[in-house]
Amino acid sequence: MGKVIAVANQKGGVGKTTTAVNVAAYLATFGKLTLLIDIDPQSNATSSLGVEPNSEKTIYEVLLGKISAKDAIVSFTDPYLNLLELIPAKIELVGSEYELIEFQGRERILRGAIESLRNKYDYILIDCPPSLGLLTVNALTAADSVLIPVQCEYLPLEGLGQLLNTIKIVKERLNPKLDIEGVLLTMYDSRLRLSNEVADEIKRYFRDRVFEAKIPRNIKLSEAPSHGKPILLYDAKSPGAISYAMVAEEIIRRNEKI
């Protein structure tokens, strides 16, 4: 039975896409059959894996019921990624929130669309856009848990309350089993006072739900997408790569001991 994890935070630029792409790639490398779903109109997860975002078979067509989720699946030729598959996004998703609003059960569309895929994969990750709109609510309704990347700065810390509130509402009304997979500290720089202050504050509040691995600020992570590769294929020895490998390993450890 696959575990569905939404990677969400309405604050922009905190590392949602970088986390979704690289955790998915490492889960696949560690032998887990993994599906990454991109529901952000920016389709950054799609382009970070070198996939052209303009096809007729994306999550946009799946959400509008034109094709099944199975028909939108893209696989990869690289041997390291043979257990990774992707459902791409495209820019037309921008308007989808206004189209989906008219649907019956509009918050449950994604959940319904991927129901038949759950048993095929060990993990399904969903990369969310920087908002708390209908696309993100669909991801939270479809998910078993939420992985929350938090950049170690002040403004990203401010928004956590809003996100937790939205998760609580979705849990009460739409998806009672929704839980927090973990909070991941990103772009952490141990030399900066601000980084350490924010990290301490998050640990005080979230305690054992904070991933042990912290993601350091590492330029290799922002270079990799321009080559259409996850970090494990771009520079597997970099600090960014090692920290994401540790996150994937921690997810497996937490979920499979049960």
Add this chain to the structure above:
Amino acid sequence: MGKVIAVANQKGGVGKTTTAVNVAAYLATFGKLTLLIDIDPQSNATSSLGVEPNSEKTIYEVLLGKISAKDAIVSFTDPYLNLLELIPAKIELVGSEYELIEFQGRERILRGAIESLRNKYDYILIDCPPSLGLLTVNALTAADSVLIPVQCEYLPLEGLGQLLNTIKIVKERLNPKLDIEGVLLTMYDSRLRLSNEVADEIKRYFRDRVFEAKIPRNIKLSEAPSHGKPILLYDAKSPGAISYAMVAEEIIRRNEKI
């Protein structure tokens, strides 16, 4: 006749709020009567200026027609900021896109609401959320020009095409005089190859519409919001402060020579 400038880019975390807040503060310091409007549900511009985002008089009530824009205006006691005023945002804005969608002329609501204020101010800046939804379209419809902050990295560069396309559509259908105020390079680090490659690419494409000033990555800029102050009050001698002062000066120079 005040100039209305939307600070927009659907890519998250590129420095929209940091730019809107600090450019507005320097315009005010340079003797220009300036209004900053926060239309992002995260209300980061509001909290960056130390204003509590939960009042009953915010842009949310203005957009729904419950109060006039004039009634939502907040001013500042600090002598450096006596020419700066703010219309705050609040989290309830998240749901506003679905409420506004039913209104007649839903893209022109903000334009209508601030019409009576245009003559009072020299500059009106609008801080947009990280999306191309109805709130950002309202800002683009109300604006004379768009200031586009671009982080010097690959993924932010990718999204520029979508933004330019949206600006073109708004210009054709809703606001024929909409122009680009300029593209501002943010979090620029001259030591990084990626930073320089992205900066060169943006200059090739936008030519003289790129601001001469580049905003360096500077930790003081991310510390200032936690003190509820613009950079000019937090650390006026920092590289971040000096570069934003130069941007404000360049805006004045470009707009007032006509």
